[in-house]
Amino acid sequence: MNPTLRLLPSPILALALALVPALLPAQPAPGTITGRVSNPATGEFVRNARVVVRETGVAAVSEGGGEFRLYPVTPGRVTLSVTYTGYRDASATVIVAAGATVTQDFALVSALAAPGGALKLDAFVVSTEREGAAKAIMDQRNSMNITNTVASDSFGDNAEGNVGEFLKHLPGVELDLFYGEVRTVRLGGLGSEYTSVTMDGVALASVDANNSGSGAARSFTMEMASLNSMESIEVSKTISADVDANAPAGTINLRTKRAFDRAGRRVSWQANVSAHSEEMDFRAKLGPDEDRPSRKWRPGGIFEYSDVFLNRSLGIVLNLSESNVYQEALITSQAYNATPTAADPRPLVPTTLNFQWAPRFNKRFATTLTADYRLSPELHIGVGVVYNYADLWTPQRTTIFNAGSRVNVAGADPLLSFVSAPTGSVQVNPVAVSKMGETFTLLPRFGYKRGNLEVEGKFAYTDSTSWYDPLGRHQSIRDSNSPTAANVTFRAERSSPLSTDWRFTQVAGPDISNGASFTSPSFTLNDGRFGRMTLFSGEINAILKTARLVPVIWKSGVKSRQQFQKFEDDQLSKRFDYLPGGTTGGWANYRSPWEYDLGMNEGGIRSLSGGNVFMPNLRAIADLYRANPDAFRQNWGNDGDNFYQSYVARRRRYYERIDSGFLMGTASLRGLTLRAGLRWEGTSTEASEADTRPPAELRAAGFPVNAAGRATTIPGIQYQFLSQPRVKRTGDYDNLFPSASVKYGLARNLDLHLGYSSTIRRPSYVNLAGVWIVNDTALTVTSPNPRLKPETAANYAARLAYYFEPVGQLAVTLTERKVRNLFITDRLTAQEFGYTGDDELLGYEFITTDNGPGTIRMRSMEWEYNQSLSFLGALFRRLSVRASYTRLYAEVPRANLTPHLASGGINYTYNRLNFYTNWNWTDDVNTNLAGTTFRRHRTNVDAGAGWRLSPAYSLSVSVRNLTDTPYINLQRFAGGRTALTRNETVGQSWTFALKGTY
Structure with missing residues (x-):
């Protein structure tokens, strides 16, 4: 090196280097190429088409509306090429002037089209x-x-x-x-x-x-x-x-869907009817309503309108849909005594057989309106309005056969046939479930683009409500609280240990087809479950594209999100006693005209008199209450417990605010793309709880208190929990979440993709605070854990994907999630939980959530393949296949983790006829941590077919669960025996439709 140059002061050297470009010839300003990519055969603009300047490698990907922008482009004659899988490559030559913008649009042609032509006949x-x-x-x-x-x-x-x-x-x-x-x-x-x-x-x-x-x-x-x-x-x-x-x-x-993604107006509609395999005829029958028959073929429809106005400045999409379906399910649950004795060496003896028949009407209505308006070439605004309404009506009718003490249950092989003990009993309990849900969402947004700078804003107001109301919606009480006929002897038989075609014949005892044989417990007038979530959010993001050294896309933004949650359940406050009815036979005159039916599993019930089992009429009991309310007395339970559960334990308020900001950069260099980012989130929480007075204060005020320190009268409960303003428990914490991803093109059609992200799962309020939730039906106690910490996870993923023409891919994806403080929910006996009381809760299961020790790894492997097989010849030009396999693994036992899953599908079109089938397979999956209960492997098959009447009209039929495969749960017992514990049969759901598209 020249020693004189080495001695120059660094400021002088820097100035000299800065003057070098000025001494060189002036370089022309780069130009810009913009345009759109469209698909004339479908009338859509194409997103994600890759547009490349061949001479320099400058590339862009088309975005919404098919729009793309190439910058910087060297002035002069350049050649553009467009690639999109399943379509022929397109190219064009344009001349770009210095600093100017040139527009070049592209129309894609399917690879199926004849050379020099476009595919139009089978556009749909x-x-x-x-x-x-x-x-x-x-x-x-x-x-x-x-x-x-x-x-x-x-x-x-x-x-x-x-x-x-x-x-x-x-x-x-x-x-x-x-x-x-x-x-x-x-x-x-x-x-x-x-x-x-x-x-x-x-x-x-x-x-x-x-x-x-x-x-x-x-x-x-x-x-x-x-x-x-x-x-x-x-x-x-x-x-x-x-x-x-x-x-x-x-x-x-x-x-x-967006109007700017389509060229011009599009109107489509569909009229459909649905049916269930149990009710394929057109006759009107009782059910789910007890007071009037109805047909089970249910109509539905979809309407969609899309258009652009004002010289493509305004785009609107309106979608309306309504679905009405009738479906049935029959759930069979079985419990056993698995303790043989010297006098009774039988390994398993049934103790209860529970049948829940649940026909239902299910209605959904949805409407979505999206509007986009271009105020200028740089600025656009838009809004989305979404409304969803769901209405489920399903009387879940339950009959329970209790076999009595094991020693008195007769039968050499009771898993196939047995006679109950003389102390057996039969319970009936119809439960009217009327569940509604409503969600309204408003999504304003704006976007600004100028040169290499983009600014976008997204805002949201979304309000979701869910509630139950059988009395108001269907004039039916919620439930009859399990009327019971005692001292019933019955014979039960079925064809095999895994079948559910149980047939019951009453042998002795009070006639189970007579309502006078059943008790008259307190009933529940209405359902009181209610939930609401309101969410506000707003975010502003900025994107800047730079091209110094290497092209980099910078993205940064801030966001604030506020969430309000409210849960209530005052169901127990609606318990009533029917005073004239006494303790037995109160509903004898209120038998349901809608007969109980086990025919879905080919089972049946026969009483002493040859009739069917008695089932109370919930609609008639509601009519009785409205006509004579003085004949009923409100039942607050022991020590006012129903009041406490309804107005203290089951009322929750929760508020959460999350403020966040991030910075992210994406750089591209030849076949390599890198992205790295950092996100900050600050979380504030506020839970509203009752300000509880201590027992000493209650005693001083003259209210009786039980051993647990709770008031035993309604005035005392009001004084203890509701006489003071609710207290607010607050919390604050923040986290940093780094993320990164790398994508490298190993070959033209072979991509390697690596990703990392840090995430969080915040605990639900019910896991953290509140009182025990006692479920007297399921015999469970849900207990909060105030020491529960948020989960954090480090997520790693890798994908190797090979893409081939026409329209196909073969990919493998590996993921690993290292979860710290994993939430583990388990069911414990009262002794395992540490409950020391001496009441009925000793026989309940306790459900609680705790953090798992250390860091737990969860892994998955996914293989997926899909391809159009048109390369096999004309007969297969419209045949496509797909298949996937998933392996899931957890380092510690987890309930409901399916270790193996697989799916596949075939879609084939010949002339005007199209048909498809999709199947899913799941392996055996443990349903508890101990692995003693599991859901059996299952294969589900869906299928459908369509006939194109004309370019505008088509007919279709589809069926879900074609093979009518049930969901089966089994239990492993000591000694290696496995027995059925639950079978859920849901039948087939069919849909027939006529569709028009213009």
């Missing part, structure tokens, strides 16, 4: 078959999160609109079911409360009044969303710094 079919798969692949290839994206019509028609029925076909997804209907979904082996559900990236309110006493109160219930207004669904295994960190299992983002 193409959109629903190949287009959905192509969209998914391109979205996954361009996402920096490890995702699965699916178009909303990928698995056939879903007139009911249940998002969970759609998600069950994806790898890594497990279901939480209610009589065969999907209520919540689980990802990666974690519970539903570990998954965040958003709409267009914004969190939604969702509440289930039935979850007020469980740790799943944060779970999103699928009743509160409709698939019909969604364009696609994104399931992300990893998350970036620009989304909320409350998603250890991942996120499910519902992407709404």
Whole structure:
């Protein structure tokens, strides 16, 4: 090195270097290329098409409305190429002037089209078959999160609109079911409360009044969303710094349809009817209503209108849908005495047989309105309005046969046939479940783009309410509280140890078809469960694209989210005694005309007189109460316990505020893309609780107190818990959540994707504070744990994906989640829990949640394959197949973790005919931590077919659970015996539809 130069002062050297560019010839300012990518065959603008400048490698990905922007582009003649799986590459040559903007649009042509032509004849079919798969692949290839994206019509028609029925076909997804209907979904082996559900990236309110006493109160219930207004669904295994960190299992983002994604007007409608395999005829019959017959074929419909106005400045999409279905379920539960003696060596003897028959009407209405307005080329505003309403009416009619003491149960093989003890009994308890849910969501937003700068704002108000009201909605009391006929001897027989075709014949005792044989306990006039969640959020994000050294996209933003939750359950305050009825036979004159039926499992009941079992008429009892209320007395229970449970223990208020900010950068260099980010979240909580007076203060005021320190009279309970303003328990904590991802193109069609994110699961309020929740029906006590800490998780994921034409992929995804302070909910006996009382709770199970020790690893492996097989020849040009396998593993035992799952599907179109089938298989899964009870492996098959009458009209039929496969639970007993404990038969659900598209 020249020593003179080395001695120059550093400021002089810096100035000299800064002057060098000025001494060089002036460089022309780079230009910009903008445009749109469209698909004329479907009338849609294409998102996620890759547009590249061949000479320099400058690339962009088309966004909403098919729009793309290339910058910086060297002035002169350049060649653009567009690639999109399943379509032919498109190219164009443009001349770019220095500092100027050039517009170049592209129209894609399907690879199925003849050379030089466009595919038009089967536009509707193409959109629903190949287009959905192509969209998914391109979205996954361009996402920096490890995702699965699916178009909303990928698995056939879903007139009911249940998002969970759609998600069950994806790898890594497990279901939480209610009589065969999907209520919540689980990802990666974690519970539903570990998954965040958003709409267009914004969190939604969702509440289930039935979850007020469980740790799943944060779970999103699928009743509160409709698939019909969604364009696609994104399931992300990893998350970036620009989304909320409350998603250890991942996120499910519902992407709404947008008018600017389509070219011009589109109107579509569907008229459908649904039917259930148990009621396929057209006759009107009783049930679920006891007072009037009804037909079980139920009508529904979908209407959608989309258009753009004002020279494509205003775009509107309106979607209306209503689903009405009739379904049935029959649940058989069995319990055993597994303690043989020398006098009775039989390994298992049945003690109770419980049958719950649950016909139901299920109605859903949903409407979604999205409007987007371009104020200028740079500025646009928009709003989304979403309303969902759900109405479930299901009288769950239960009959319980109690066999009596083991020694007096006769039968050499009682698992097949036995005669009960003379002290046997029969309980009947119809429960009227009328559950409503309503959610309103308002989503204003704006976006500003100028050059390399983008600013977006998203705001949300979402209000969700869930409540039960059989008396007001269907003029029916809630339940009759298990009237019982005692000293009944019956014979029970079935065909095999795993079958549920039990046939009961009464042998002796009071006639079980006569209501005079049954007791008349207090009944519950109405259901009082209620829940509400209100959520406000607002966020401002800025995106800046820089190109110094390497192209980098910087994104930063701030957000505030406030959530209010309210749960109430005053059901026990609605307990009444019927005074003229006495203790037995009070409902003898109020027999339901709707006969009890075990025919779904080919079973039956025959009383001494040859009749069916008695079942109280809940509607008639409600009419009696309204006509003569003075004949009823309110029952507050022992020591006013029903008052305490209704107005103290089961009332909760909770407030949570989360403020956050983040910074994230995404850099691209040849085939390598890197993203790193850091998110901060500060959490403030406030729980409202009763300010309880101590026992000494009660005694001083003259109120009696029990050994537990609680007042034993209603005035005393009011004085102890309700006479002072409620106290507020507050908490504050904050966390940092780093995240990173790397995507590298190993070859043109082979991508390696690595991801890391840090997440949190905040405990539900019911897990932290409050009083014990005693369930006298399930014989459980739910106990809070004030020492429970939030869970934090470090999530690692890797995906290797090979993409091939036409429209196919083969991918393997590995994930590991290191969860610290894992919430573990277990069922303990009173002795294991440490309960020292001497009351009836000694026979209850205690349910509580605690933090697991140290750090626990959970792992998953997912294989997935899907492909269009058109390369096999003309006969297979519209055949597509898919398959997936998931392996889930937890370092410690976890209930309801399915170790193996698999799914697959076939979709084939020949001329005007289309048919498809989808199947899902789940392995045996333990339902308790000890592994003594498990749900048996199960295969579910759904299928459908369609006939295209014309380019505008089509007919379709679909069936769910084609093979009528039940859900079976088994128990492992000492000595190696395994016996059936639960069987849930749900039948088949059929839908027939006529659709028009213009």
